[in-house]
Amino acid sequence: MKLESKYNLGDVVWTITDPPAPRVWVRCTFCLGYEDPQSSFEARTVIVGDDGRKVDCPICKGNGGEHILAGRICWEVAESLTIGLVQVKVTGSSIEETYMCKETGIGSGRVYYHTSLYSSNESAQCICDMKNSILEENNVKA
Ligand SMILES: [Zn+2]
Numbered sequence: 001m002k003l004e005s006k007y008n009l010g011d012v013v014w015t016i017t018d019p020p021a022p023r024v025w026v027r028c029t030f031c032l033g034y035e036d037p038q039s040s041f042e043a044r045t046v047i048v049g050d051d052g053r054k055v056d057c058p059i060c061k062g063n064g065g066e067h068i069l070a071g072r073i074c075w076e077v078a079e080s081l082t083i084g085l086v087q088v089k090v091t092g093s094s095i096e097e098t099y100m101c102k103e104t105g106i107g108s109g110r111v112y113y114h115t116s117l118y119s120s121n122e123s124a125q126c127i128c129d130m131k132n133s134i135l136e137e138n139n140v141k142a
Contacts, residue, residue: 003088005097006114010083013101013117014124016131017078023067028060035064072139075128077121079103081112 007013027033028045036046036054045064046054056062081101089096097114104110118124 001090003090005086005088007083007086007099007117007119009086011119012080012082013099013112013119014080014121015078015112015116016075016118016124016128018073018075018131021073022070024070025065026068027065028057028063030059031057031064033060033064072135074135075131077124077128080121081117 031045031047034045034047034057036044044062045057045060046062047057048054057064060066081103083099084102084106085100087096087098087100089098099112099114099117100106100109101112118127
């Protein structure tokens with residue numbers, strides 16, 4: 001049996017990522033983020049009743065606001081890596097190809113499947129563009 005892998009030791013490959021979408025802080029419109037100066041907690045926002053009693057804002061739970069998504073999630077080329085370990089596992093009719101890279105640890109570190117690595121920055125960018133256009137289509141339909 002002759003085993004061949006998509007990549008070899010020393011090959012430079014690229015990965016892609018969908019970084020978390022940026023978020024912005026939006027102040028609570030109910031309590032306006034009013035902070036109780038006597039609160040023993042930091043930045044607890046309260047509603048003060050006519051009788052002077054205070055309760056945590058029921059809308060923001062005393063947080064004064066919330067972080068909301070600002071912008072959409074986009075795929076982008078993450079980094080280039082150097083193959084440092086190649087594993088090809090054959091069981092019955094399935095073949096599993098995994099890699100570890102010098103930059104992320106060999107032996108212990110991140111394991112990459114061949115399907116998540118790309119042979120050039122351009123091919124990685126091409127996959128990102130395709131995934132982003134699918135996201136764009138789904139956003140238009142939603
Ligand atoms: Zn509030």
